[in-house]
Amino acid sequence: MVADVLTPPPEVETSLDLNELKLSDQGHEDNGCTAEEALATAQLLYAVSNPTSRELHEEAARSLPGGNTRSLLHNAPFPIAIKRGKGYSLVSEDGHTYTDLVGELTAGLFGHSNHLIHSTLKATLDNVGLSLGATTRLESQHARLMCDRFGLDRVRFTNSGTEAYMHAIQAARRYTGKRKVVVFAGGYHGAVFCFASGAPASNNVDLEDWVVAEFNNVSDARAKIEGTDGLAAVLVEGMQGAGPCIVGTDDFLQAVQASARKAGAVFILDEVMTSRLAPGGLQSLVGLKPDLTSFGKYLGGGITFGAFGGRLDIMAVYDPRVANSLAHSGTFNNNTLGMSAGYVGLSQIYTPEVAVAFNKVGDDLRSKLQDAAVGTKMTVTGRGSVLGIHFLKDGRKELLSVKQRQDEVQLKELFWFEMLVDGFWITRRGSIALVMGTPQSELDRFVSGVERFLKRHEKFVKI
Numbered sequence: 001m002v003a004d005v006l007t008p009p010p011e012v013e014t015s016l017d018l019n020e021l022k023l024s025d026q027g028h029e030d031n032g033c034t035a036e037e038a039l040a041t042a043q044l045l046y047a048v049s050n051p052t053s054r055e056l057h058e059e060a061a062r063s064l065p066g067g068n069t070r071s072l073l074h075n076a077p078f079p080i081a082i083k084r085g086k087g088y089s090l091v092s093e094d095g096h097t098y099t100d101l102v103g104e105l106t107a108g109l110f111g112h113s114n115h116l117i118h119s120t121l122k123a124t125l126d127n128v129g130l131s132l133g134a135t136t137r138l139e140s141q142h143a144r145l146m147c148d149r150f151g152l153d154r155v156r157f158t159n160s161g162t163e164a165y166m167h168a169i170q171a172a173r174r175y176t177g178k179r180k181v182v183v184f185a186g187g188y189h190g191a192v193f194c195f196a197s198g199a200p201a202s203n204n205v206d207l208e209d210w211v212v213a214e215f216n217n218v219s220d221a222r223a224k225i226e227g228t229d230g231l232a233a234v235l236v237e238g239m240q241g242a243g244p245c246i247v248g249t250d251d252f253l254q255a256v257q258a259s260a261r262k263a264g265a266v267f268i269l270d271e272v273m274t275s276r277l278a279p280g281g282l283q284s285l286v287g288l289k290p291d292l293t294s295f296g297k298y299l300g301g302g303i304t305f306g307a308f309g310g311r312l313d314i315m316a317v318y319d320p321r322v323a324n325s326l327a328h329s330g331t332f333n334n335n336t337l338g339m340s341a342g343y344v345g346l347s348q349i350y351t352p353e354v355a356v357a358f359n360k361v362g363d364d365l366r367s368k369l370q371d372a373a374v375g376t377k378m379t380v381t382g383r384g385s386v387l388g389i390h391f392l393k394d395g396r397k398e399l400l401s402v403k404q405r406q407d408e409v410q411l412k413e414l415f416w417f418e419m420l421v422d423g424f425w426i427t428r429r430g431s432i433a434l435v436m437g438t439p440q441s442e443l444d445r446f447v448s449g450v451e452r453f454l455k456r457h458e459k460f461v462k463i
Contacts, residue, residue, distance in 0.1 A: 035410045035460045042417035043077070052093040053081040072105075075428055080420070085112030088438040090425055098425035099442045103433030105241070106273045106386055107297035110345055111435045117301050117341050117349075124340040131335070138339035145346055146307065150271075150281055150293060155309030156318055157333045161272040161296030162190025164306035165235070166205075167318075167328055168292045171308075172233035172266035174317045174326055179206075182225050182234045182265070184215040186402035188242035189235060189270055189294075196242060196402070215240060216248060216400040218255045225259040234260040237270040238282040244388030244431040245381045246399055250286050257288055266314060272296040272306075273433075277359055277384040279352035285383075298350070301341025304332065349436070359384030361443070362434050368447045370397070376454050376461040377408055382432075389430040389450075391415065395463040411460060415453060422449040 047054070057078035060067035068074045081093040088111050090098045103109060110117055128136070143155050158164045173179055183189070185198035194201040200210045211231075213224040225234055236256050240246040260267035269290035274282035276298055283290060292310035299305055309315060318328050332338075350358075362385030369380040369389070377395040381388045390399065391411035399405060416428045424446055426432055434443075454461050 035414070035457075038457065038460070039410050039414045039417070042414055042421075045421065046417055047077060049096070050078075050080055050092070050094045054078045056081045056093060072427070087111050087113055088435045088442070096420075096423070098420070098423050099438065099446070100435050101424055101426045101432045101446065103435045105297070105427070105431060106276060106433040107300075108302070108433070108435055109276055109298035110302060110349060111437050114349065114436075116344055120301070120340050120344045121337055124336050128336050128340070130337070131331075136334065136336060136339070138336055138343065139334040142339045142343040142346075145343055146295070146299070147309065149279065149346065149352075150275065150283075150295075150309070151289075152293065152309035153312035154315035155307050156315070156328060157339075158306035158308070159304050159330055159332050160190065160306045161294060162192065162306070163330065164272070164294040164296060164308040165189045165193050165268075165270070168268050168294050168308040169233060169235070170326060171292065171314055171317050172268065175266060175314045176232045176264065178230045178232040178265075179209050180211055180228050180231045181206075181209055182211045182213055182221075182228060182231065184213050184221075184236055184240075186215050186240050186243055186246060187235070187237055187270075188240070189237075189272075193235075194242075198403070214401055214403060215246065216252045218252055221252070221256050222259045225256070225265065226263050228263070231263055231265045233266040233268050234263075235268045235270060238274050238286060238288075239277075239383055239386070240402075241273040241386075241431070242429075243381065243399070243402060243405070244390075244427070244429050245383070245386055246388070246401065246405075247381060247383050249400070253286050253288060257290070260291075266291045268292045268294065270294050273386060274383075275299065276350070276355065277386065279355045282383070299342050299346060300338040301343075301345040303335065303338035303341050305338045305342060354436075358434070358436060361385065361440075362387065365434070365443050365447070369450060372447060372451045372454060373397070375463060377411060377463060378450075378454065378461060385434040387432045389415070389426075389432065391461070411457070414457065414460075418453055418456075419449065422446075424449065 057067045073079055082090050083093045084091050088100055090100050146155050169181060183195050185195055187195045192203060192205045194204060195212055198212055200207050211224050211228050214220045234256060238248050238253055257267050267290050269283055269288060271281045271293050272295060275295055278285050291314055292308055295307040296305055317326050319325050366380055366382055366387045373380055377391050379390040379392050379397055379399055381399050391408040393406040393408055419426055
């Protein structure tokens with residue numbers, strides 16, 4: 001086994017005057033600055049502004065491979081360490097305050113201190129307890145709510161979205177007696193179900209059982225689904241979260257569902273990130289009726305959570321009352337905190353009316369950002385309260401697949417660094433998931449910050 005090696009961040013001159021490094025809105029046309037130089041300046045400002053985060057990263061690397069236990073959160077030269085969150089904002093260990101636009105990749109819908117979530121968790125601790133090793137009324141209560149909200153016959157809980165996909169796929173295999181699964185290039189369905197490059201990742205499970213089709217390509221999807229022998233299931237996201245936020249067209253998703261039915265395969269819709277986009281999830285917007293749906297993220301109220309559910313006859317393969325049924329265990333599947341917080345979050349906070357209004361806020365934000373992006377390499381994708389910001393070499397405004405995505409990597413990096421300076425917490429890849437309670441004034445400030453970025457770097461971003 002090769003030992004983990006930490007490459008230390010480059011040494012920086014910590015006595016530098018930060019005012020000399022602050023961003024200017026005068027642009028770089030006159031001083032002849034290149035994109036590489038602008039990025040180097042932003043990286044230097046990042047390094048000298050976050051010394052405590054750097055120290056914590058170096059300490060973490062003595063116990064964790066690369067100082068990290070969740071790959072997405074690693075950033076070079078080191079990640080910013082967050083100390084606390086409240087409402088829609090975060091405070092770093094270095095004392096910087098950020099408006100949270102990451103929203104824990106859609107799981108942080110309720111923010112960091114929702115009073116109903118807090119009181120529910122406290123009441124559960126006080127009156128129910130932890131790790132009871134038994135069934136409780138909490139799980140059936142949350143299950144009934146989810147079945148009603150998302151049109152499911154039956155549902156089962158897991159610890160994560162990854163587990164939900166795993167068990168949904170196994171249900172399809174048992175039900176059909178087949179093994180192959182059609183997925184789509186750019187898809188991400190959890191830690192061991194990743195197809196970012198158009199092929200299964202090296203750490204995927206069942207490497208020989210995947211058939212990868214092109215996203216938003218009806219003819220290729222139809223050929224792969226209807227032409228694959230031994231096909232158990234078709235697994236698709238209505239919007240590819242890792243794209244970030246590449247939206248499946250209605251025609252494409254309807255065609256995938258139709259081909260799955262024609263082939264006798266189980267149609268599995270991944271709604272782990274998109275169930276928040278409408279009262280009944282993205283499927284209700286498109287008019288889909290999947291055989292199985294996978295869930296996760298915010299539906300645990302901020303506690304680790306996953307679920308899968310759908311047709312009665314397929315879900316019956318997990319009915320323990322039936323001989324030779326599939327086993328599905330997990331110590332924390334029905335943990336009391338997730339069951340209680342998830343139920344309160346869905347029944348009292350993210351009601352159908354709130355879901356509609358909140359996603360309208362996201363649609364309005366995306367529209368404003370798209371207007372700002374006209375004539376530039378910036379492209380904004382997404383639906384409702386979940387969106388993605390891209391910097392593309394050709395500046396195309398309609399992005400249908402990862403095959404079409406030709407990133408301007410330096411611009412994307414520069415944007416991330418400079419949005420941090422402006423006080424906005426977003427992912428390096430450009431994913432944004434709005435947090436409830438974020439003031440409109442902060443969203444407007446973000447739009448203004450993006451407009452200033454595009455002006456400041458006009459010669460780099462214009463088409």
